[in-house]
Amino acid sequence: MTSDSAIPPAIAFRDVVKTWPQRGGDVTALDHIDLDVPSGGITGVIGRSGAGKSTLLRLVNGLERVSSGRVELLGRDVSAARGRALRALRRDVGMIFQHFNLLANRTVRGNVALPLEIAGMPRTGIHARVDRLIELVGLGAFADRYPAQLSGGQKQRVGIARALATEPRVLLSDEATSALDPETTQAVLALLRDINRELGLTILLITHEMAVVRDICQHVAVMEAGRIVETGATYDIFADPQHPVTRSFLSGVTGTVLPGFLARQIVAHGAGPAILRITFSGDSATHPVLSRLGAKLGIDVNILGGAIEEIDGRPFGNLTVQMPAEALPAAQAYLHAHQLRSEVIGHVG
Numbered sequence: 138m139t140s141d142s143a144i145p146p147a148i149a150f151r152d153v154v155k156t157w158p159q160r161g162g163d164v165t166a167l168d169h170i171d172l173d174v175p176s177g178g179i180t181g182v183i184g185r186s187g188a189g190k191s192t193l194l195r196l197v198n199g200l201e202r203v204s205s206g207r208v209e210l211l212g213r214d215v216s217a218a219r220g221r222a223l224r225a226l227r228r229d230v231g232m233i234f235q236h237f238n239l240l241a242n243r244t245v246r247g248n249v250a251l252p253l254e255i256a257g258m259p260r261t262g263i264h265a266r267v268d269r270l271i272e273l274v275g276l277g278a279f280a281d282r283y284p285a286q287l288s289g290g291q292k293q294r295v296g297i298a299r300a301l302a303t304e305p306r307v308l309l310s311d312e313a314t315s316a317l318d319p320e321t322t323q324a325v326l327a328l329l330r331d332i333n334r335e336l337g338l339t340i341l342l343i344t345h346e347m348a349v350v351r352d353i354c355q356h357v358a359v360m361e362a363g364r365i366v367e368t369g370a371t372y373d374i375f376a377d378p379q380h381p382v383t384r385s386f387l388s389g390v391t392g393t394v395l396p397g398f399l400a401r402q403i404v405a406h407g408a409g410p411a412i413l414r415i416t417f418s419g420d421s422a423t424h425p426v427l428s429r430l431g432a433k434l435g436i437d438v439n440i441l442g443g444a445i446e447e448i449d450g451r452p453f454g455n456l457t458v459q460m461p462a463e464a465l466p467a468a469q470a471y472l473h474a475h476q477l478r479s480e481v482i483g484h485v486g
């Protein structure tokens with residue numbers, strides 16, 4: 138995505154290629170990636186396993202190096218940084234992991250202090266900062282516990298506190314909620330959102346779950362086979378996805394999956410009843426569309442599924458309905474006139 142303001146992006150990928158040498162030919166993990174990660178926002182990168190997400194993330198803090206192109210962090214070239222310059226760049230970046238990566242023989246306090254000890258910070262300064270961070274992530278009562286005495290959600294809170302220890306300006310999240318149950322996931326995402334707001338921290342996260350993108354990301358990039366196939370504001374991507382990969386990720390979270398028995402009967406063209414997906418966004422989300430279709434146009438509409446939710450603070454919903462094929466032109470004209478997007482999924486064969 139290109140940033141829409143004069144503020145330079147926190148992270149910029151410029152024509153980035155990353156290949157791994159393999160017997161029988163190189164594997165291209167990243168294939169000419171261009172991406173701006175807006176400063177102060179939460180950006181999600183979503184893709185299937187092997188799409189290249191982890192590789193992309195690990196370039197930002199120099200854990201991996203580009204094969205060609207460049208990665209800029211806060212205006213500085215990570216790809217060229219070595220030694221002291223690289224260490225300085227890394228202090229500006231915190232990272233959290235799917236499996237937390239805590240040291241088992243250190244308490245919560247000891248884990249959070251570690252990056253500061255490595256950076257050579259005086260002990261008194263470390264104590265004060267560590268206590269503040271532990272409070273920030275809601276673990277005040279657990280400071281002297283060891284990782285084995287904590288739940289998954291608590292471990293990830295330790296991971297977040299540790300990632301924030303050096304007061305970074307960017308936080309990288311590598312599937313941070315993938316190992317957590319739905320309720321704990323919500324709590325950790327809420328914490329990330331709070332940190333983003335309160336500290337003005339830029340967050341770049343990778344995930345394979347569109348629900349994570351929906352819940353906290355303002356921007357999203359969709360990856361497939363080393364490429365970014367679609368990128369934009371989360372709301373716009375939900376409202377009007379262009380790429381088949383994006384649509385398939387979305388179908389799982391937006392209530393647009395047809396029941397199996399019906400999906401098996403769908404044909405692209407035909408005279409059978411039409412299946413129409415109607416998308417509501419912004420003000421139209423509260424439009425009484427179905428009753429109007431019935432009352433004004435006399436169309437019999439059968440609801441098959443749907444959901445209404447909030448994305449980036451704005452209402453968004455969609456409905457999948459069935460109606461007689463001959464009613465389609467009038468229904469779509471009506472919907473279009475009322476700024477409602479609709480898409481014919483097919484016909485019952």
Ligand SMILES: Nc1ncnc2c1ncn2[C@@H]1O[C@H](COP(=O)(O)OP(=O)(O)OP(=O)(O)O)[C@@H](O)[C@H]1O
Pocket residue numbers: 157158164165166184185186187188189190191192193345
């Ligand atoms: N160290 C490595 N050596 C060789 N190939 C690698 C290495 N790391 C990643 N790859 C390959 O690069 C491609 C992208 O991998 P990557 O881990 O970035 O994908 P991903 O989208 O993060 O997948 P996942 O969600 O499974 O972690 C894959 O084909 C993978 O096998």
